[in-house]
Amino acid sequence: MYKKILSVALASSLLFAERATAQSEIYPQHFDLSEVTLLDGPMKTMMETNDELLLKYDADRLMTPFIRQAGLSKNPSSKYNGWEEKHPNFPNWGGDAGFDLSGHVGGHYVSALALAYAATNDASMKARMKEKLDYCLNIMKDCQDAYKDDTKGRFHRWSASQSHLDRSL
Numbered sequence: 290m291y292k293k294i295l296s297v298a299l300a301s302s303l304l305f306a307e308r309a310t311a312q313s314e315i316y317p318q319h320f321d322l323s324e325v326t327l328l329d330g331p332m333k334t335m336m337e338t339n340d341e342l343l344l345k346y347d348a349d350r351l352m353t354p355f356i357r358q359a360g361l362s363k364n365p366s367s368k369y370n371g372w373e374e375k376h377p378n379f380p381n382w383g384g385d386a387g388f389d390l391s392g393h394v395g396g397h398y399v400s401a402l403a404l405a406y407a408a409t410n411d412a413s414m415k416a417r418m419k420e421k422l423d424y425c426l427n428i429m430k431d432c433q434d435a436y437k438d439d440t441k442g443r444f445h446r447w448s449a450s451q452s453h454l455d456r457s458l
Contacts, residue, residue, distance in 0.1 A: 322408040340405050340414050343398075344421055349376040351398045352428045354391035359432035369431070399425050 313321050327333035353376045356362050361369035382390040399422065406418040 322404065323410075325408070326410055336405075336408065337411075337414075340409060340411075340418070343402055343405055344417055346398060347376070348398070348421060348425055350379060351395040352376075352425060353378055354395060355429055355432040358392065359435035361432065361435055395425075399429070 313319075327336055349372075353362075353373060356369045356372050361367040362372040364370055378391055379394075382394065402418055402422045402425070406415060406422060409415050409418065
């Protein structure tokens with residue numbers, strides 16, 4: 290049985306040897322997540338539970354810091370005008386406590402979606418994750434595009450004397 294599994298694994302790796310993925314480029318010493326299939330058991334159950342949980346997160350609120358920083362939430366000509374009022378930051382992300390995790394958590398969320406997408410073999414789940422991931426990445430692209438004519442970067446407007454709570458652009 291072990292030889293059969295090893296033979297299948299070897300044949301698969303030879304078939305896909307020419308296929309380069311971002312994960313294998315960054316971590317060449319690791320298996321690609323797509324090369325691992327969990328069998329029924331507690332690990333697969335937890336992966337599926339995590340996948341469902343990721344899809345339940347409020348992506349709009351997680352994207353709010355990016356939209357706010359890009360100045361799109363208060364721009365009347367933007368499709369994101371009024372976004373902050375509809376999708377406020379989570380209060381436990383700081384700001385008044387001397388720290389601010391705005392955007393930090395959203396970045397982790399996008400990374401988690403990408404990793405879960407790479408790990409799942411369930412076509413339906415993969416499609417749902419891709420839809421959520423594309424949604425977030427499209428918002429981030431819109432935010433990036435808001436900077437395209439700003440050669441100095443929006444952060445140059447902040448000075449050491451300004452409060453970190455002053456987010457006016």
